[in-house]
Amino acid sequence: MKNLIKEIVETFGPSGREDDIREKIAGYMKAYVDEIKQDSMGNLICIKKGKGPKIMVAAHMDEIGVITTHITKKGFLRFSSVGGVSPVRCLYQRVVFENGVKGVIGTEPVDKLSKLDFDKLFIDIGAKDREEAQKMIKEGTFGAFTNQYDELNDLMVAKSMDDRIGCAVAIKAAEKLKKTDNEIYFVFTTQEEVGLRGAKVSAYNLEPDLGIAIDVTGSGDTPEAPKMPMKLRNGVAIKVKDSSVLVPKKVKDFFIQVAEKNHIDYQLEVLQYGGTDAGAINLTKSGIMAGVLSIPTRYIHSVSEVLAESDVKATVTLLTKILESDIKNLI
Known part of the structure; x- marks a missing residue:
């Protein structure tokens, strides 16, 4: 499990540029399913x-990222966000672009962090001037943040846990699923971070009887965290609501x-913000009908998203048992 997580969280794949991560996931899935295909939005089915x-x-296999918008005379890149990127969380982070060029995010002087916005930020790729920079990067080039997978005691930390986890x-559920009468579509969706776009298309095409989104959710267990019931190490979170569903x-x-029949640790998720692919599936x-199994996560949309291995394992087990179940009475 850890080797799998390390490999896919460190793979490049911001919204709209999911080619590398799609190929990586397809390589894993081919041993566990009968058919693999790709639709016009790039969803892996x-x-x-x-x-x-x-x-x-x-x-969803996409991650938050950046896109270049302008190159200054001195060779620095101005950029915009792809998905929910906070300017403060960008400060001095490293990025890698789709062509392999790397850079560091810097800022013009600001007297208060509250005044920091993308107009003040730039990316330093080590170019001497605009002419050299334009040989390395063009306007409209996508980039993603970089950070390695690591462990904190029994917790795992990496960028893009949302939603590579x-x-x-x-x-892992596909690997463990031995026998079921249900027809299962494992869909690794695109462009979730910019509006649940891949899920809208794939759900419309497949028209399933039941949709299950697997995603991260917030946690209420850090100092002075927002008051919410989800905590790391308390099991898989079964969603009740968020802003999309x-x-x-x-x-x-x-x-x-x-979960109770199979003695799987679980907690209920009541999220006052955010959404998942289930919101798009539900309205197709x-x-x-759509539900969500979530993994409580700290520091979402940062380069160091933290979650518990035990919660991941509980989510795998519950998803597998659900897929093995007779859902005729449910639908």
């Missing part, structure tokens, strides 16, 4: 065929029933 109801498991959960009661209750066509 891995199918385990069956004659029963259709279940779509959605984990969901991808790892889906891969109100999980149907029967779906939430079914997930709880499966005439409506599709």
Whole structure:
């Protein structure tokens, strides 16, 4: 599990440029499914065929990133965000661009961090001037933050845990899934960070009977954290609501029933902000039932997102048991 997580969190793949991570995930999934295909949005769809109801498991493979907008006379890059990037969290971070060029994010002088915005930030790629920089980077080039996987006691830390950890959960569930009558679509979606775009397209095309998003969620266990029930090391989080979806009661209750039957540690997720692919799946066509299994995570949308190995394992087990279950009465 840890080797898998390390490999995929360190792979390049900001929204709209998921080619490398898609290839990496496909390499893992080919041993566990009957068919793999890619749609026009770049979603990776891995199918385990069956004659029963259709279940779509959605984990987004894109990460937050940057895009170059202008090159100054002195060879520094101005840039904009791709997804939910905070200017403060950008300070002095390293980035790598899709062509392999690397850089460090710097800032013009500001007297207060509250005044820091993207107009004050720039990327230093070591160029002497604009002419040299333009040979290295063009306007419109995508970049991603860089940081290595590491461990803090029983916790794991890396960039892009959001949502490569969901991808790892889906891969391990596919590996563990031995027999089911359900037809399972493991969908590794694109462009979630810029508006759940990949999930909208794939759900419309597949029209599953049940959608399950696998994603991270916030935690309320750090000093003076926002008051929320989710905590690291307390098990898989079964979502009740976020800003994109109100999980149907029967779906939430079914997930709880499966967790309790199999003695899987779980907690309830009530998130007052954010959303997941389930929000897009739920609103597809005439409506599709959707739920979410989440991994509580600290410092989301930073280069050091932290989560617990035990919560990841609980999520893998619960997802596997749900996929093995008879869901005919649920739908």
